[in-house]
Amino acid sequence: xxxxxxxxxxxxxxxxxxxxxxxxxxxxxxxxxxxxxxxxxxxxxxxxxxxxxxxxxxxxxxxxxxxxxxxxxxxxxxx
Amino acid sequence: xxxxxxxxxxxxxxxxxxxxxxxxxxxxxxxxxxxxxxxxxxxxxxxxxxxxxxxxxxxxxxxxxxxxxxxxxxxxxxxxxxxxxxxxxxxxxxxxxxxxxxxxxxxxxxxxxxxxxxxxxxxxxxxxxxxxxxxxxxxxxxxxxxxxxxxxxxxxxxxxxxxxxxxxxxxxxxxxxxxxxxxxxxxxxxxxxxxxxxxxxxxxxxxxxxxxxxxxxxxxxxxxxxxxxxxxxxxxxxxxxxxxxxxxxxxxxxxxxxxxxxxxxxxxxxxxxxxxxxxxxxxxxxxxxxxxxxxxxxxxxxxxxxxxxxxxxxxxxxxxxxxxxxxxxxxxxxxxx
Numbered sequence: 001x002x003x004x005x006x007x008x009x010x011x012x013x014x015x016x017x018x019x020x021x022x023x024x025x026x027x028x029x030x031x032x033x034x035x036x037x038x039x040x041x042x043x044x045x046x047x048x049x050x051x052x053x054x055x056x057x058x059x060x061x062x063x064x065x066x067x068x069x070x071x072x073x074x075x076x077x078x079x
Numbered sequence: 080x081x082x083x084x085x086x087x088x089x090x091x092x093x094x095x096x097x098x099x100x101x102x103x104x105x106x107x108x109x110x111x112x113x114x115x116x117x118x119x120x121x122x123x124x125x126x127x128x129x130x131x132x133x134x135x136x137x138x139x140x141x142x143x144x145x146x147x148x149x150x151x152x153x154x155x156x157x158x159x160x161x162x163x164x165x166x167x168x169x170x171x172x173x174x175x176x177x178x179x180x181x182x183x184x185x186x187x188x189x190x191x192x193x194x195x196x197x198x199x200x201x202x203x204x205x206x207x208x209x210x211x212x213x214x215x216x217x218x219x220x221x222x223x224x225x226x227x228x229x230x231x232x233x234x235x236x237x238x239x240x241x242x243x244x245x246x247x248x249x250x251x252x253x254x255x256x257x258x259x260x261x262x263x264x265x266x267x268x269x270x271x272x273x274x275x276x277x278x279x280x281x282x283x284x285x286x287x288x289x290x291x292x293x294x295x296x297x298x299x300x301x302x303x304x305x306x307x308x309x310x311x312x313x314x315x316x317x318x319x320x321x322x323x324x325x326x327x328x329x330x331x332x333x334x335x336x337x338x339x340x341x342x343x344x345x346x347x348x349x350x351x352x353x354x355x356x357x358x359x360x361x362x363x364x365x366x367x368x369x370x371x372x373x374x375x376x377x378x379x380x381x382x383x384x385x386x387x388x389x390x391x392x393x394x395x396x397x398x399x400x401x402x403x404x405x406x407x408x409x410x411x412x413x414x415x416x
Contacts, residue, residue, distance in 0.1 A: 017195065020191075021191055021192060021195065024189075024190065024191030024192075025191060028189065029189035029190045029191060030189065031186065031187060031188060031189045032163065032164075032185070032186045032187070033162065033163060033186070033187065041188065041189065041191075041192050042189060042191040042192050045192050045195075
């Protein structure tokens with residue numbers, strides 16, 4: 001069921017958008033307050049998004065391995 | 080809070096406690112279609128009970144998105160300092176704060192994150208819209224059209240009706256946008272709609288869940304009279320300085336003038352809830368109960384077996400999470416007193 005694991009598409013989405021932001025941050029663009037006042041927000045936020053995307057993908061990957069190795073029918077909570 | 084004159088909203092403690100704290104809050108959080116939908120689809124009773132508690136955590140951060148940017152914009156406009164941002168003015172000279180977030184995005188973000196910000200804004204509008212439109216066409220098509228109007232409708236006919244309901248729902252929401260333009264903030268309008276719809280519905284939910292003697296006729300007529308009570312109260316009262324009949328007083332006689340739209344909404348909600356509650360009880364007592372206790376098992380609280388919590392880790396139990404949410408709410412209240 002890893003296809004339906006929300007962490008996978010979400011992780012890729014954040015990773016790709018984050019990389020695009022990093023590329024945009026290489027050449028600081030002007031705003032109404034001048035070029036990148038104080039902080040290069042594209043670089044900074046791009047890094048945050050890349051990190052979040054990687055964490056999502058890592059969690060999805062870990063879950064898949066756990067399912068394959070351990071009892072495949074076990075769910076986290078039964079009632 | 081002692082009297083209505085001691086706070087800018089003009090709300091006394093009873094209206095605050097009963098109107099907002101009880102009727103509108105519970106009505107909003109416990110009858111909301113999107114929350115209900117998630118709870119119904121939950122994997123277990125425990126997960127269903129956790130739904131509103133988990134959802135409460137991001138909801139608590141909501142003011143940082145809807146209130147804080149506006150306050151920052153006003154502060155920046157009034158005390159320039161190092162920044163050059165200022166809100167545009169309306170033709171009559173007052174500040175136009177309709178587009179605060181897009182304007183601030185445009186002012187402060189360079190290209191790159193600007194696109195991301197606008198996309199996120201659009202995506203959140205669209206997902207909210209999509210969720211509510213889905214709710215609208217599902218409820219209309221399945222719960223009203225199929226259940227009462229045409230029980231033998233074919234799948235093709237239901238699909239067509241679902242699509243038609245989508246078009247009608249979107250048309251209504253476009254109309255609602257024009258209606259909303261009469262109000263100077265969206266909360267006033269939201270609470271007005273909630274007072275008409277959610278407040279009586281909450282009384283119906285409450286009796287349906289906790290009183291097994293409640294009947295279908297009682298619920299139906301209770302709901303209708305609750306909405307009528309809201310309409311009559313709204314038609315007989317006005318907020319201070321009202322210039323359009325959209326804000327009330329359309330029955331020709333103004334019985335009471337409230338200091339603010341919010342005060343009027345809270346009282347509308349109280350009247351709607353109370354009338355629905357009483358009428359549902361009265362009609363239920365004079366109509367015959369048609370469902371047996373077995374049929375009501377799982378629907379009425381007293382007839383439903385309690386789910387065991389023993390095998391669940393303590394931090395995943397609804398009670399723990401409830402306490403956590405309350406403590407967080409308390410901390411936020413103390414910080415932003």
